[in-house]
Amino acid sequence: MEGSWTMVATAILFLSFLLVLFRFFGSSRRKCSGGRANETSLPLGAQGWPLVGETLEFISCAYTDQPETFMDKRRRMYGKVFKSHIFGSPTIVSTDEEVSRSILQGDSNTFVPSYPKSLTILMGESSILLINGYLQRRIHGLIGSFLKSPNLKAQITREMQKFVQESMESWDEDRLIYIQDETKKIAFQVLVKALISLDPGEEMEFLRKQFQEFIAGLMSLPINLPGTRLYKSLQAKKKMVKLVQKIIEAKKKDESCKVPKDVAELLLSENVADEIISDNMIDLMIPGEDSVPVLITLAIKYLSDCPAALQQLSEENMKLKNRKDQTGEELIWSDYLSLPFTQTVITETLRLGNIINGVMRKAMKDVQIKGGYVIPKGWCVFTYFRSVHLDENLYDSPHKFNPWRWQDRDTSGCSFTPFGGGQRLCPGLDLARLEASIFIHHFVTQFKWTAEDDSIVNFPTVRMKNKMPVRVKRRSSQQAFSLESKLNSEGSCKQ
Ligand code: HEM
Incomplete structure (x- = not known):
């Protein structure tokens, strides 16, 4: 029975x-x-x-x-x-x-x-991810050209350096640092600044909290009743829209806004409707809280498992740092993007990390x-x-992290599409690389680290199960740069 x-x-x-x-x-x-x-x-x-x-x-x-x-x-x-x-x-x-x-x-x-x-x-x-035809092409074109502009790259570089520095200064050697959490906080602040010129403070913290509620519902059951995940996320979105609309209103009144200094101002100057702007400002925060931090976290994970790549990348970045220290020049965005091995590490992270x-x-x-x-x-x-x-006919040993494979191969073919393609090709692809390069540069030139056990989760979104905990040891400024690891063969990475 x-x-x-x-x-x-x-x-x-x-x-x-x-x-x-x-x-x-x-x-x-x-x-x-x-x-x-x-x-x-x-x-x-x-x-x-x-x-x-x-x-x-x-x-x-x-x-x-x-x-x-x-x-x-x-x-x-x-x-x-x-x-x-x-x-x-x-x-x-x-x-x-x-x-x-x-x-x-x-x-x-x-x-x-x-x-x-x-x-x-x-x-x-009105989200850019859902609209079609002329409106999608117009918004995509406007956002894309703004995000690619040298002015914005210079601004992003200054902001990113500042937030990275502030975050790294607070890292203690006797506690675990969670790379995924640290990079989420940094990348979110950088992107929100570029979107609506909001600085860190109470409103930023409010936005971050509401945003986390919002994003948790993206893959939830489509039941909008009080108490459900979707309902909570919609409530959070309403609060964010209210804040963004308040900022948009203030921008409209501000006579000094001549040259757009953020994406919202750019869309306002092109007479895009307020609701389209506020909806899209929130959607555009997703890569700040998700894709970019995950890219950086995965790169640190793969480097931790591959001493040979870490050594080559650290040498390349240390050389740049020493050169800049000697001349007293500031690092600018093109310095970061012109480090060839660092770029192959990011490319390989995009391929393997998906x-x-x-x-x-x-x-x-x-x-x-x-x-x-x-x-x-x-x-x-x-x-x-x-x-x-991960097709073995397109990539040798496809499951192996091997940044060297990109030294004689370009990224433009249709076998490499981490940013999509065609009319919806990601307009933030340069920014993603730039932000990753800046974090990696400051991390490897200031710290040695040991990674605690962790693994990659792939569903519903890619992330590290334990948020990538590491123990860091600060490099002293006089310390001659040398890595204990003398490994220099490609075969030394964990699978
Ligand atoms: C590692 C980081 C990133 C990855 C892997 C990524 C990936 C992608 C992919 C695959 C698409 C195509 C979606 C489709 O075809 O339906 C896309 C679209 C888009 N991405 Fe990114 N992205 C990243 C970072 C960024 C950043 C930093 C921004 C800028 C704020 C951004 C803004 C957008 C926008 C606005 C679209 C929609 C384009 C359209 O539909 O017209 N992304 N992204």
């Missing part, structure tokens, strides 16, 4: 779980409707279970340290492009670099972004792809960068 109750309870639990998953991923907004498809023109693949399709297997792989095993298994059976049913929608998965490139290059008549419902609710309709493992689109019409296959109108497409970045 007890056994049958357990079975009934288990069955009910399983069914509820399937329903919740279906509700979660199968949003009406995002839902790729799976228009009638001519089976012969579809890529091979399986649709899995009713309702949930292959989502459970996808998620169970995503939680492991090799999430790409879901894709690998299907690549072997069906080829690099296959059909599946994940996140509540029939989906074509592309792990083929050329097919992914053509999808990314498609305009809004062909493909539009497609995200889980919780994310679209939280981002708001901070954004892929992007999702919805087909607006039937689209023919390589091999004569068709992506039917209404279907979702998942361009999965991670499988390309």
